[in-house]
Structure formats: structure tokens, C-alpha cells
Amino acid sequence: MSKSSLIKSFFIEIGELTYFALRFFRELISKPFELKALIKQCFAIGYKSLLLVSITGFIIGLVITLQTRPTLEEFGAESWMPSMVSISIIREIGPVIIALTFAGRIASGIGAELGSMRVTEQIDAMEVSGTNPFKFLVVTRVLAATLTLPILVIFGDAIALYGSYLIENIKGDVSFQLYFNKVFNSIAFGDIIPATIKTFFFGFAIGLVGCYKGYYCDKGTVGVGDAANSAVVFSSMLLFVLDFIAVFVTDLFFET
Amino acid sequence: MTNTGNIQKKSILKIKDLRKSFGDNHVLNGFNLELFEGENLVIMGKSGSGKSVMIKCLVGLMEPDSGSIHVLGKNLLNLNQLELDALRINIGFLFQGSALYDSMTVRENLEFPLRRHKNKFGNLKDTTPLVEETLKSVGLLKAIDLMPSELSGGMKRRIALARTLILKPKIILYDEPTSGLDPITSKEIIELMRRVQKQYNTSSLIITHDVDCARVISERMILLVDGVNYAEGTFKELEAYKDEKVRAFFK
Ligand SMILES: Nc1ncnc2c1ncn2[C@@H]1O[C@H](COP(=O)(O)OP(=O)(O)O)[C@@H](O)[C@H]1O
Ligand SMILES: [Mg+2]
Numbered sequence: 357m358s359k360s361s362l363i364k365s366f367f368i369e370i371g372e373l374t375y376f377a378l379r380f381f382r383e384l385i386s387k388p389f390e391l392k393a394l395i396k397q398c399f400a401i402g403y404k405s406l407l408l409v410s411i412t413g414f415i416i417g418l419v420i421t422l423q424t425r426p427t428l429e430e431f432g433a434e435s436w437m438p439s440m441v442s443i444s445i446i447r448e449i450g451p452v453i454i455a456l457t458f459a460g461r462i463a464s465g466i467g468a469e470l471g472s473m474r475v476t477e478q479i480d481a482m483e484v485s486g487t488n489p490f491k492f493l494v495v496t497r498v499l500a501a502t503l504t505l506p507i508l509v510i511f512g513d514a515i516a517l518y519g520s521y522l523i524e525n526i527k528g529d530v531s532f533q534l535y536f537n538k539v540f541n542s543i544a545f546g547d548i549i550p551a552t553i554k555t556f557f558f559g560f561a562i563g564l565v566g567c568y569k570g571y572y573c574d575k576g577t578v579g580v581g582d583a584a585n586s587a588v589v590f591s592s593m594l595l596f597v598l599d600f601i602a603v604f605v606t607d608l609f610f611e612t
Numbered sequence: 613m614t615n616t617g618n619i620q621k622k623s624i625l626k627i628k629d630l631r632k633s634f635g636d637n638h639v640l641n642g643f644n645l646e647l648f649e650g651e652n653l654v655i656m657g658k659s660g661s662g663k664s665v666m667i668k669c670l671v672g673l674m675e676p677d678s679g680s681i682h683v684l685g686k687n688l689l690n691l692n693q694l695e696l697d698a699l700r701i702n703i704g705f706l707f708q709g710s711a712l713y714d715s716m717t718v719r720e721n722l723e724f725p726l727r728r729h730k731n732k733f734g735n736l737k738d739t740t741p742l743v744e745e746t747l748k749s750v751g752l753l754k755a756i757d758l759m760p761s762e763l764s765g766g767m768k769r770r771i772a773l774a775r776t777l778i779l780k781p782k783i784i785l786y787d788e789p790t791s792g793l794d795p796i797t798s799k800e801i802i803e804l805m806r807r808v809q810k811q812y813n814t815s816s817l818i819i820t821h822d823v824d825c826a827r828v829i830s831e832r833m834i835l836l837v838d839g840v841n842y843a844e845g846t847f848k849e850l851e852a853y854k855d856e857k858v859r860a861f862f863k
Contacts, residue, residue, distance in 0.1 A: 388728075473713075481711040484671050485725035485779065486697035 369590070376568045380498055383491050390492050397500035405461050405508055412457050413512030416449060417441070417519025425527060434528055438535050439542030441520045446547050450513040452599055455558040458505055459591045463566035466497050467587030470570025471580040479571070494567045501563025506555040546610045554602035558595055565591035621648035624815060625670070625783060630679035631839075632665055639665050640676070641839035647783070647817055652809070654818045654826045654847075656861055657836035663819040664708065666836070667785050670817075671705055672696050684782065701725075701732055704776030704784035704814070708791060710768040712760040718771055719743055719756050722778050729779070742778060749811060750774045750804060766797035770804065777812055784809075786818040790825045802828050823862060835861060 420441055428434050470493060473479050482489035517539060524530040569587040573579045625647035632640040639662035647653050657663045668674040670681060672688060681688040686699055713721050722743045726733055747753045750770040760768060769789065776784060789805065790798035802825055809816060820826055826833060827847050835843045835850065835858060843850055843858050851862050 469715075476709055476714075477707045477711040478713050480668075480673055481705070481707055481713070481775075482724070483673060484700055484703070484705040485728075485776075486700035487725055487728040488697075 372572075373564065373568055376571075377564055379490065380495060380564065383488070383495050384499070386491075390496050393492055393496045394499055397496045398504055401462055401497070401500045402504040402508065404465070405458055405504070406511075408457055408461055409454055409508045409512040410515050412454060413450070413515035414519040416445065416453055416512075417516035417521075418523055420444065420449065420516075421520040421523040425523070435538075437524055437528070438520075438530075438538035442517055442539040442543050443547060445516045445520070446513055446543055447551050448599075448603075450516055451509050451551050451555050451558065452595065454509050454512040455505060455555065455562065455595055456592055458501075458508065458559070459562045459595060460588055462501055463562045463569075463587040463591040464584040466501075466563065466566030467569040467573075468580055468584040470494075470497075470567060471573035471583035474571065474573040475575055475577075475579055490571075494571060497567050498560065498563035501566070502556055502559040505559030505562065506552055509555045510552070550602065550606040550610060554599065557598050557602070561594045561598060562591045565594060621650070623647070624649050624684055625817070626680075626682045627666075627670070628680045630666065630669060630681070631677045632662070632669065632674070633677060639839055640669075640679075642679075643836065643839060644841055645817075645834060647815055650813070650815055652816045652818060652829050652831045654820060654830035654833045655836055656820060656823075656826055656833060659821055661836050662839055663821075663836060664787055667705075667787055667817070667819055670785060671700060671703055701729055701779050702782045704779065704781035706769070706772055706776055706784065706786045706789055708787045710760075710765075710772040712763075712768055712772055712775070714760045716760075717756075718747070718752075718758055718760070718763075721760070721771065722746060722775050725775070725779055732779075746774045746778045747771075749777065749808065764797075765793055766801065769793065769801055773804065773808065777808060780812065781814060784814050784816045786816060786820075788820055788822075789818065790820065790822050795824075798822070798825065805829060 421437065424440065425434065425437065428436060428440070470479070473493070479489045479493070482492065517536075521530070521532060521535045524535055525532070566587045569583040569590070573583040623646050625645070627643060627645040630640050630643040631638075643662075643666060645653075645655070655663060655666070665674060669676045670683065670688070672691075676689075683699060684702055686695070688696070688699070691699065712718075713724065716724065723739050726739050726742065744753060744756070747756055750773055752767060752770050752774070755763060755767060755771065760771070763771065786805070789801055793801065805816070805818075806829065808814070816829075818825070818829060830847050833845060833847055833850055834841045837843075837857050843853060843855070850858060853859065
């Protein structure tokens, strides 16, 4: 594909995704609600990611602390470790890395699941029986991703901080109480609120892109793989764009 | 229509001059069809001749480029979403690959449409009797708690039929009901289709390229060639045609 047609198809995709998002909101507010399916999806999506998020969070905590410590030691500033690490994890590293792993797990999962339902005509079968597949499949999944990612990020952040504490405890002999006292003294609502708000948007984007790719999956055997694959690529890209916007907006409102 | 026996019968489905192209691929080029109450109409065509495209236009899964479609007295192409969904309850659709919901058990597959049509079925507290009754009529009550992945091809087809029957449709559209099945299972499915037709008092439009299926079940046939109705008549009439394109079906 030439460069210009690549850019063109990117904007077409953005347009179609926007249309898909509008349809989501339209169907979200119209009755009936698929409450049972929503709860099932929340559980499936949240539970599926729990182990992954725990491991990712723990390693983030270990690595950041190990990497930062020598530099701070050089300046004799090890006592700043807890506040520095907690701020960077909570503001930026936790949300972004955990959202990326979530995208890898959930966007591809949803893309493949809905894609294979499209290819095997299950979505058509729902439509033909006069039921609303968009509501049952898409609305529940997007909503579940939007609601569960923030919880997972908070959980992952906590585990990351615990990992960081372990290193501090081993290397610097810092007690649990001292470490977390310092953490809670240094983080403010101005760190937590914007970081949590942006994870709702991340979750929404991941669910939406996964559903969009799966729902409009091409027929044929390669279609499902393509849907899963491009769902991850597209949603990860979108995450960085959203993160940039979030940081920009936060800077305007919170940093004065 | 040429067939004199149908004059007093009520027309419940009528397609006029249906056209549909995908780019340069002109699939349907003015297809006509009329289905009468209580009859079995078979559409035969080679694979890739546009049978599935035609039948998908009939339930609003695809939009034709031009032409008109009337189902149960309603102009299908003028309906809004609510009216279309209401009409769809009366049209059963059996997909070529069964299209069972593979994340749900057989019971949930049957309940799925039921629970979402409270207008027609009321607020069913207990759907079990209806589900069991329907499964019994396709002879698969024992499969009620199985997952689709645990079923054979023939069983899937039966469950898919049960899933359409549970809505008590007036018309059933079959997209290649015997494709991918061995000859014995095919015969069983055809037998079942005939039995169900009597029990539920439905009219059927059956799409197939299987001559044996057509011989047994058809009361009237239309051959779909090059996107138009190439020939019409009973199985016997068509079998006697001298035309080469018609002969090719009966070889
Ligand atoms: N969604 C689609 N997009 C493009 N072409 C299609 C689509 N659906 C069907 N076709 C084309 O229409 C023709 C008829 O297909 P189909 O109706 O599935 O054949 P069959 O008679 O075997 O059921 C085929 O050439 C197919 O490639
Ligand atoms: Mg077909």
C-alpha cells in the first residue's frame, strides 16, 4: 500500500470507529439491558486478566526500584525512593503498562471471539431471530472493559508498590510502615484522580476496538486472526494517543 | 404462475426483480419468486450462484440493489428496525453451518430468542417446558445440557432447527440443510423437515444443490442460473427438460 492510501485508510478507520462508538452510546441507553451478560463479561474479563496484571505490576515495581536506586544513591537521596517510585507508578507507568497488557489479552480475545461468531454466522443468527446482537455482544463487552480496567490498574499499582517495597526492604532496610507512610505522604488526589479517570478511557478504547474489529471481521479463515491481531495493534496505538491527551489535559488543570 | 394447483392458495412471500451485485460480480439479475402458504418450494443452483445472497435479502441481512420483497403482506425493504424484528420472529432461518451459539448450552441456545421476545411469549418464568417440547420434536431431548462442540454435524442441524421452531415461525428458510452431512444423516434431516412441517404447519423455502433432497421434499422447484429463475416446475417436469443447463443439475 502506498503512503497516502495508508493514511487515508487510517482516517476511514477512525471515522468508522467513531460511528461504532456512537452506536454504542445509542444502544447503551435504550432498553432492555443485558444485565446478566454484563456481569458475566465483567467477571470473565476481570478474572482473565488478574494474574497477568499481578505479575506485570510486581515486576514493574521491582524493576523501577532496582533501576532508580543507584542514581539516587549517588546523590545520597535514597530516602526519596518511595515517593518517587509511587508517583511515577501511579501517574503513568502503572496505567499505561497495565492497559497495554490488558489490550494484548482482552482486545485480541474479544476480536477473536466476535470475529469467529461473525464468520460462523452466529451474529447473523441472533439478528435473524429478531434479537439485538450489538446490545448483547458489544455493549456488554465495552462496558465490562471500561469498568474493570480501572480496578485492575489500582490493584496492579498496589502490587507494584509492594514489589518496590520488597527491594527497599532488602537493599535499604526500610520497614513496611515507613515505606508506605512515605508513599501516602507524597501522593495526592491530584495524582490518583486523573490517573484513574484516564484508565476508564483506556478500558473503553480497548473494549471498543476489540468489538469493532471482531464485529466487522472479514469472512474466511484469515479474517479471525486478522481481527484479533489488528485489534491489539490499533488499541495499543490508541492508548498512547489517549495518554498524550490525558497528560496534556491534566497539565492544564492540576499543575498550577 | 404456471402451476394451476396454487391459484386458490395464499401467497405469503413474494420477490420481484431482485438484483444484487458486489462490484463487478453481478450475482442476482432480476430474480422472481412466490411462495404459497403450506408449500415446499426448492431453489436449486450451483454453489456460488447467489442462493445464500438471495435468502439473506429475504430476512434483511443484506440489502438488495433493487427489486421488491413482500413477506406476510409487509414490504420488507420499508420497515424500521422494530417492525423488521417483529416480522423476523415469523421467519425461521436455518443457516448453512447451523450457527449455534458455541458459548451457550443447547438449552441456552433455545432460550436465547425466547427470553428476548416477551411481547410474543409473555414474561416466561419457566421456559423449560417449551424448550423440552421443542427438543422432543427434533428427537434430541437428551442433548439439552450439552455444549454445541459436543454435538455431531447432524445433531447441530437438528438443534438449529429446534432453535428456529421454538419461535413458532410461519415460514422457514433452509440454507442447504443437508450440506456437509453424510447421506444417511441427510435423509434423517429431510425426514425431520417433513415431519416438522406438518406438526408446526409451516411453509418452507429450501435452498440446495442436493438433487436427492430436492426430489424428496420439493412440491415445486425453481432453478437459479446466472442470477435469474432459469426454469420452474415440479421435480418430474424439470427432470424431463432437454435444455443443457437444466440437465446439468440432474446428470
Ligand atoms: N458479503 C459479500 N461480499 C462480496 N461478495 C459476496 C458476499 N457474499 C456473497 N458474495 C458473492 O456472491 C456470490 C454468491 O454467493 P452465495 O450466495 O454465498 O453462493 P451460494 O449459492 O453458494 O450460496 C459469490 O460469488 C460470492 O463471492
Ligand atoms: Mg450458500
